[in-house]
């Protein structure tokens with residue numbers, strides 16, 4: 644225990660120039676890439692790389708809720724299963740649900756419950772699956788942001804996309820989007836998710852302590868990042884669904900303007916084939 648405290652005291656997470664271990668400034672997001680529609684069997688899907696995180700999200704529904712006693716006659720259920728692959732972390736993670744994944748699944752379902760138009764789909768369930776393939780802190784935010792794109796890809800009616808990013812405190816400085824070392828050896832981590840169009844917060848958690856002013860700063864960093872993520876989410880959906888003129892032409896080649904040469908006309912069967920009387 645003393646050893647760990649010694650390492651924590653010695654470990655500098657921010658250098659003299661104000662740069663973090665990975666070279667980022669305090670308000671800098673890790674590189675983010677989102678692809679929509681990556682799985683053929685699911686109704687909607689998305690893949691996301693966010694710094695060292697690699698996350699896959701799949702959505703089914705709205706479909707009849709099972710078991711039937713769970714059905715709500717007035718609205719759809721929004722259910723989420725967040726899972727970490729055994730190979731997603733340095734020490735192999737024991738497969739299956741644990742307390743942490745049950746908690747993350749719950750807070751993500753609740754975040755999406757407030758945007759999906761549940762009343763339009765009574766007795767059904769919208770099922771969201773999040774698989775973390777590689778983890779580097781911030782996986783609930785990455786999962787939520789990717790699942791939001793997967794929901795839109797599945798065509799589930801909702802008020803808006805949800806974008807999520809954490810901020811925290813390292814070496815006494817409030818920073819955006821902590822990576823694993825910063826999360827492990829930092830002072831606080833505060834993930835949040837927002838509906839970017841309205842600014843409504845749909846998830847807010849805190850690990851560690853922040854003063855009121857630090858919290859205000861963390862909130863403003865995360866809200867700014869959510870707007871950038873929102874752009875990337877919409878861009879992924881645009882890339883998936885944008886139809887170019889070339890695509891349209893490929894689907895239905897235009898009719899030739901001038902009558903083609905004689906050989907392009909359909910050949911009529913020789914009269915002999917059917918006899919002189921025809922068919």
Ligand code: CDP
Nearest residue numbers: 732733736778779780781782783784823826
């Ligand atoms: O991933 P997120 O920040 O949303 O949740 P966390 O509980 O704060 O976990 C932070 C990080 O710890 C994860 O992203 C993983 O990189 C790591 N972790 C791990 O190495 N082994 C676990 N069983 C759980 C988390």
